[in-house]
Amino acid sequence: MSTSISLHSVTRTFPARDGGESFTALEQVSLEVAAGEFVVLVGPSGCGKSTLLDLVAGLAPVTSGEVLLDGRPVTGPGLDRGVVFQQYALFPWRTALGNVEFTLEAKGLGRRDRTRVAREALDLVGLRGFEQRYPHELSGGMKQRVAIARSLAYEPEVLLMDEPYAALDAQTREGLQDELLRIWRRTGTTVVFITHGIDEAxxxxxxxxxxxxxxxxxxxxxxxxxxxxxxxTSDLRSEPEFARYRREIWELLHDEVRAAGRLEEAGVR
Structure with a gap:
């Protein structure tokens, strides 16, 4: 099951601090994401990508406009949305299995059902055999797999991912990109993914x-x-069409990155 996302003229303004001026992170943002679609957000640093994701997740309120899931206003967090951040945020005292089981406790599942569902989620992300490993025994890529499994375990209708692979090496990152596409095809979950990388987008x-x-x-x-x-198995990134899309997005971003740099030089943060 998947869910559509609608943002209608969304603005998010943060109040002033220490006598300074308030600032607007997002202004009049409208975007439609169909149920089961995979949409990627790219933009310069500080453009409000993470803020937008927080609004969809229900972690922050809009200042004006509305965020809808299947036509229903977002009023707060919910189990219909899973969130994966760049930081793994795993409990170091829990095994991989225990970390995934933690999210299932909110659904009121009994111990046997929690264990079964958590094992299935870890299997989905390719971690069969690592259920009893603790975070310090896992590589960065494996920790991120646990984080993804934790979000998928309670079968969210929407998966929100905020630069989840940014801290990983290139080889691990590309492998997890393929893994994510495989999971998306299998589950049909609606995905909104934030990245700075044009190739990844x-x-x-x-x-x-x-x-x-x-x-x-x-x-x-x-x-x-x-x-x-x-x-x-094919090297999609070497295809001419891939290069054409990459160039198109780079051209769209070029002026925005320069503008963001000018704002930072002027002390606007």
Whole structure:
């Protein structure tokens, strides 16, 4: 089961601190994400990408506008949405299995059912045999797999991912990109994924939403029409069409990154 996401003229303003001026992180953002779609957000640092994800997750309120899930207003966090951050946020005293089971306790599942579902989620992300390992015994990529399994275990209708692979080496990151696409195809979950990487955006997204420098707006949404083989054996990144999409998104981002740099130089943060 998956859910559509609608943002209608969403603005998010943060109040002033220490006598300073308030600032607007997002301004009049409108975006439609169809049920089961994989959409990627890219934009310069400080453009409000993470703020937008927080609004969809229900972790922060909108200042104006509305965020809807299947037509229902978002009023707070819910088990219909899973969130994966760049930081793994695993409990060091719990095994991989125990970390995944933790999220299932909120659903009121009994111990036997929790263990069964958690094992299935770890199997889905390729961690069969690592159920009893503690976080310090896992690589960075494996920790992120546990974090993804934890979010998938309670079968969210929407998966929100905030630069989950940014801290990983290139080889691990590409492997997890393929793993995520495999999971998405299997589950049909609606995915909104934030990244700074243009290659990652083109590789993963059915559509890529390019954001402006702050205040963040949707500058353009690019449809990505690539033939992605399910077995991921071909080198899609070397295809001419991939390079064309990468160039298109780079051109859209170029002026925004420069504008963000000018704001930082002027002391606007």
């Amino acid at each position: 083109v590789y993963l997204g059915q559509r890529v939403a390019v954001m402006t420098s702050r205040p963040g707006r949707i500058k353009e949404v690019v449809d990505i029409d690539l033939d992605r083989p399910a077995d991921a």
